[in-house]
Amino acid sequence: MNVKKIIAFTSIIIAISLILSIGYGFINPISAQKKQVTLTAIVAEPKDRWDILFKSAQQKLNEKHPDMDIKVDYRVLPYDATRTQILTAMAGRTPIDLVSLDQIWLGEFAQGGFLSDLSDRAKSWGREKDWYQTNWDGGKYNGKLYGIWAWTDIRAMWYWKDLLGKGGINPDSLKTWNGYIADAKQLNNVLRDQGIQGMHLVGASQSPDMWYPYLWMQGGDILKQKNGHPTKGTYWFPAFNSTAGIKALGFLKQQVDAGIKPQINHFWGQEFADRKFAVMLEGSWLLGTFPHEQWATLNQKIGMLPMFPVQNIGSKSATMMGGWILGIPETSQNKDLAWELVTTMVDPQVLTPMLQKEGYLPTQKPIGEGPYAANLNSTIPYYKEMISMIPIGHGRPNIPEYPQIADNIKQAIDQVYYGMKDPKQALDEAAAKSAKVLGW
Amino acid sequence: MLSKSIFGKAEPYLFLTPAFVILLVFLIFPLFWNVYISLHDVSLITLIKGWRYIGWQNFLDLIEDPNFQTSLKVTLLFVAGSVALQFGVGLLISTLLNQKVRAAGVLRALFIIPWTISAVIAAFSFKFIFDENFGILNYLFDKIGLQPINWLSDPNMVVWSMVIANMWYGTPFTILFLTAGSFSINPTIYEAAIIDGASKMKTFLHITLPILKPFIVINLVLITMWSVNFFDLQLVMTGGGPLFASTTASLYMYRQAFEFGLLSKGAAAGLILVVINLVVAFSYIKLLRR
Numbered sequence: 001m002n003v004k005k006i007i008a009f010t011s012i013i014i015a016i017s018l019i020l021s022i023g024y025g026f027i028n029p030i031s032a033q034k035k036q037v038t039l040t041a042i043v044a045e046p047k048d049r050w051d052i053l054f055k056s057a058q059q060k061l062n063e064k065h066p067d068m069d070i071k072v073d074y075r076v077l078p079y080d081a082t083r084t085q086i087l088t089a090m091a092g093r094t095p096i097d098l099v100s101l102d103q104i105w106l107g108e109f110a111q112g113g114f115l116s117d118l119s120d121r122a123k124s125w126g127r128e129k130d131w132y133q134t135n136w137d138g139g140k141y142n143g144k145l146y147g148i149w150a151w152t153d154i155r156a157m158w159y160w161k162d163l164l165g166k167g168g169i170n171p172d173s174l175k176t177w178n179g180y181i182a183d184a185k186q187l188n189n190v191l192r193d194q195g196i197q198g199m200h201l202v203g204a205s206q207s208p209d210m211w212y213p214y215l216w217m218q219g220g221d222i223l224k225q226k227n228g229h230p231t232k233g234t235y236w237f238p239a240f241n242s243t244a245g246i247k248a249l250g251f252l253k254q255q256v257d258a259g260i261k262p263q264i265n266h267f268w269g270q271e272f273a274d275r276k277f278a279v280m281l282e283g284s285w286l287l288g289t290f291p292h293e294q295w296a297t298l299n300q301k302i303g304m305l306p307m308f309p310v311q312n313i314g315s316k317s318a319t320m321m322g323g324w325i326l327g328i329p330e331t332s333q334n335k336d337l338a339w340e341l342v343t344t345m346v347d348p349q350v351l352t353p354m355l356q357k358e359g360y361l362p363t364q365k366p367i368g369e370g371p372y373a374a375n376l377n378s379t380i381p382y383y384k385e386m387i388s389m390i391p392i393g394h395g396r397p398n399i400p401e402y403p404q405i406a407d408n409i410k411q412a413i414d415q416v417y418y419g420m421k422d423p424k425q426a427l428d429e430a431a432a433k434s435a436k437v438l439g440w
Numbered sequence: 441m442l443s444k445s446i447f448g449k450a451e452p453y454l455f456l457t458p459a460f461v462i463l464l465v466f467l468i469f470p471l472f473w474n475v476y477i478s479l480h481d482v483s484l485i486t487l488i489k490g491w492r493y494i495g496w497q498n499f500l501d502l503i504e505d506p507n508f509q510t511s512l513k514v515t516l517l518f519v520a521g522s523v524a525l526q527f528g529v530g531l532l533i534s535t536l537l538n539q540k541v542r543a544a545g546v547l548r549a550l551f552i553i554p555w556t557i558s559a560v561i562a563a564f565s566f567k568f569i570f571d572e573n574f575g576i577l578n579y580l581f582d583k584i585g586l587q588p589i590n591w592l593s594d595p596n597m598v599v600w601s602m603v604i605a606n607m608w609y610g611t612p613f614t615i616l617f618l619t620a621g622s623f624s625i626n627p628t629i630y631e632a633a634i635i636d637g638a639s640k641m642k643t644f645l646h647i648t649l650p651i652l653k654p655f656i657v658i659n660l661v662l663i664t665m666w667s668v669n670f671f672d673l674q675l676v677m678t679g680g681g682p683l684f685a686s687t688t689a690s691l692y693m694y695r696q697a698f699e700f701g702l703l704s705k706g707a708a709a710g711l712i713l714v715v716i717n718l719v720v721a722f723s724y725i726k727l728l729r730r
Binding site: 109 | 483484485486488489551567571572573574592593595633678679681682683684689695698699702
């Protein structure tokens with residue numbers, strides 16, 4: 001009797017399930033046949049920006065592909081861990097569909113065969129002209145496109161208006177090397193008793209990044225192409241020890257001689273927000289150290305000069321641009337969809353709200369100057385001034401040997417900071433070491 | 441009968457098999473793999489391509505690299521300073537805690553806290569403590585009218601700042617280890633010494649230290665090896681600067697492999713560290729066996 005009851009009960013359950021599933025298929029035939037696709041990504045912190053971008057891009061991608069159920073599974077890692085994790089994944093041939101790359105990593109990843117060549121896809125896409133030239137070129141290595149530079153940052157001069165006022169300093173005098181040095185002495189005299197230093201000078205690992213603008217504004221370069229390489233024919237050769245480089249490093253030496261102390265700890269603008277320095281040359285991310293609710297009135301307290309000090313008034317300034325590039329690993333098993341994801345993420349409609357919230361700068365003209373600019377301009381303090389710096393912005397070389405070259409330059413800067421060598425001697429030695437690294 | 445005797449002979453080896461397999465997979469294989477990598481040209485660029493055999497070139501490059509030479513000198517200072525302070529302070533505190541001190545258990549628990557903290561967190565804490573502008577140390581110096589010290593930016597000072605941080609972080613292990621060792625000493629020996637009129641110092645020198653000798657040897661070997669291999673503090677606090685003055689050989693190895701992508705050069709530096717560790721361990725054991 002019990003067995004009969006169990007059989008009857010099971011039959012009813014099966015029948016109901018069948019009816020329901022067939023019925024659901026009639027009501028929603030597409031979803032029943034939807035192909036499940038999960039795109040995987042490794043990206044760098046902070047997480048907020050990726051949450052905004054992936055949510056919006058995933059939604060758009062699903063709308064575009066009603067026959068698919070696309071999900072993006074992304075891991076957000078700290079800066080250094082991102083590079084190591086991507087490399088480990090690539091070495092282990094782990095299938096990953098999207099990675100975020102610092103601009104300086106591109107060369108070694110491309111050269112190592114970890115990244116897909118996107119040149120043909122980008123040609124069919126047809127949006128190349130929307131990018132600022134420097135930013136588009138930053139995604140290229142050896143003439144091939146390996147990534148799309150999604151957003152950028154620039155370095156500029158920030159100052160506390162009241163602290164400059166206390167020192168009786170007109171911000172315009174900060175624009176020249178001589179003025180900057182004189183102001184540093186003046187500010188240190190007035191503010192030191194309050195535990196505030198006049199000017200900030202980077203002594204941490206990224207000190208080369210803050211030296212390059214002086215090199216570029218003098219017409220110098222970090223590296224130049226040269227013929228006669230023993231194995232590569234034409235290859236990069238150190239150019240930073242030129243007259244321009246020596247002058248540029250001479251200006252850093254002048255700053256140290258004037259009593260500006262190189263700061264070995266770097267808190268990415270927090271030290272400025274904490275009023276430990278009256279003037280700081282720092283990236284646009286400095287704005288992020290102030291609460292968003294203060295952004296609307298920030299220009300009443302904080303001033304900004306869209307430049308690095310120049311040798312003579314009227315000379316052209318320069319700045320350095322960083323930022324993140326989106327690339328598709330060679331191991332991706334969904335390259336077409338991954339490309340769609342990348343192009344959706346950099347679509348101005350998707351990207352602009354994220355830039356607006358996080359305070360990043362665009363690499364695309366339609367966002368920087370076009371119809372989307374008004375929104376950003378009204379939200380991000382000094383947005384127009386920061387955008388005006390993009391034409392004078394330079395990127396660092398993205399060749400595989402760059403990290404070692406930057407380390408040599410950092411050593412040269414330190415030797416000058418600590419009075420161990422003069423700029424020419426320090427740069428010549430760094431150039432000789434860098435030439436060896438480059439295989440000369 | 442025969443099978444029983446074969447099993448009897450094989451039994452100890454069977455029991456050892458799991459441990460041997462773990463050693464083989466997690467220690468011996470990576471060590472030989474490291475040797476293999478160090479003899480080839482492996483970098484990020486060649487990682488998934490063919491690896492060229494280059495013999496001892498990576499080792500020769502290291503020996504010729506002035507930065508590696510500097511890193512060995514820095515390692516010597518860092519390890520000597522760290523071991524001396526960790527052992528000296530650890531021995532002192534563990535000896536004091538073994539006296540009839542009130543709340544010795546609570547104090548022991550408190551002293552262990554630094555060792556339970558992640559090295560990275562300790563490094564960040566000391567980065568702030570030693571900061572020349574915001575740091576508490578220079579603030580206190582200023583309050584008592586002393587000149588501030590460039591803890592992290594003076595190339596002659598920075599390694600000693602690292603030693604202080606490492607002392608704070610590593611001393612609890614010595615306290616714990618030597619306290620455990622001193623618990624193993626039979627109290628009647630001390631009672632006999634007191635009856636014979638031995639002073640506290642004599643008791644310490646002629647009873648405590650000799651009995652603790654095996655513990656001291658192991659402790660010294662371990663803290664030396666850990667200090668040789670330690671790089672978290674240097675990486676977080678200064679990144680090895682200024683002018684490589686805080687770049688120890690372990691940090692040099694990390695930077696070669698993971699910052700510059702020169703995996704085989706990093707592997708070669710790692711092997712040199714293994715040799716240093718072995719030499720140190722054998723030297724201690726030989727010295728203290730006398």
